[in-house]
Amino acid sequence: MTHSNPAQPNPSSANPDQSLLSPDSLPFEYSITRAPRKTMVIHVRHADVEVRAPQFVSTREIREFVTRHREWVVKKLAEKAGQDAQRLSLTDGGNIFYKARSLTVRYVADTREHIVVTDRDFCIHGRRLNDDVAARILQRWLLMQARSILPARARALAGYLQAGPRLKEVVFRKTRTKWGHCTASGRIQFNWLIMLAPDAIIDYMICHEVSHLLHMNHSRRFWAVVESVCPDYRVYVKWLKKHEHRLWL
Ligand SMILES: [Zn+2]
Incomplete structure (x- = not known):
């Protein structure tokens, strides 16, 4: 304006x-x-x-x-x-947008720290729960998922796109503005909060960052590579634009 x-x-x-x-x-x-x-x-x-x-x-x-x-x-x-x-409010009774479902955060006193997702609730189990402890449990839970899924998928896709040798490492970092990042040296960084998003969005993010191994820009040729492995990528770009404010912590 x-x-x-x-x-x-x-x-x-x-x-x-x-x-x-x-x-x-x-x-x-x-x-x-x-x-x-x-x-x-x-x-x-x-x-x-x-x-x-x-x-x-x-x-x-x-x-x-x-x-x-x-x-x-x-x-x-x-x-x-x-x-x-709609913003994520990590507190007992707050709300969280997990896999495109709006759930209520519940704190459950428990000797073992873990997370249970039900139809309506996102239950964070642990001892002496407060918002900081809950955030730490959530971080550990999402990081564990990110580590078990993202590097293997990124490597497989890089191999498929014949860019395998260019992928040097996959790292995780929570930033305030980015879901992913790829450097010219072949280091892909993912924001582990992306694990809150639906699986299709996670797949799109992997595809987006791995495609940067071939094109370090958002040129037509870059998007052509994205489209070759993720034909409906526009749907996911739009979804992120509309909902990503609900995933930031
Ligand atoms: Zn990009």
């Missing part, structure tokens, strides 16, 4: 940087950040609305700009609120 330069720059106007305005006509508040840019842009992060604007734009013009885009902002805020409500 961008806006062209205003016709009448007004450099002498008051400049309440980072101030919080609450115009009567708008159902939300927004902050203004002055930035070395030529156009105005609105960012919606969780419940925060921020307008980034050039120095020469007056606060009145900013308000007009926001008012013009109020429908869009209201829609975005609703979308973000919906996403926040």
Whole structure:
């Protein structure tokens, strides 16, 4: 969302940087950040609305700009609120989106640490459970699955694509932004949280990263390789876009 330069720059106007305005006509508040840019842009992060604007734009013009885009902002805020409500909350009674099913997290006092998935519940067993202990048990459980499945599949697929020798190692790391990563040196990294996703998504992720062994980019040739082993990859890309916010921990 961008806006062209205003016709009448007004450099002498008051400049309440980072101030919080609450115009009567708008159902939300927004902050203004002055930035070395030529156009105005609105960012919606969780419940925060921020307008980034050039120095020469007056606060009145900013308000007009926001008012013009109020429908869009209201829609975005609703979308973000919906996403926040769906986020993984690892606590007793919280929710987790496991294999595309929305389950309730239950803490069960037990001498042995393990996880039991039922129709409705995601039961974390262990002693002296609190949210940190539960997160550790979940991590161990998902890492164990990731280790037993992902390297073997990645190697098999690399072999099939005649890229076997290029795959040097498969490692696991939880990052905040990525499901997988492949370096030019042949090191594939998977985020073990992907094990929460349906198996088809996991297969797609393996296919995506292994295909990078042949093409270190997202070119047409790269996607052609992906498609050759995962013909409906577009469905999975779309699924991730729509649901991945529910898998981050
Ligand atoms: Zn990629």
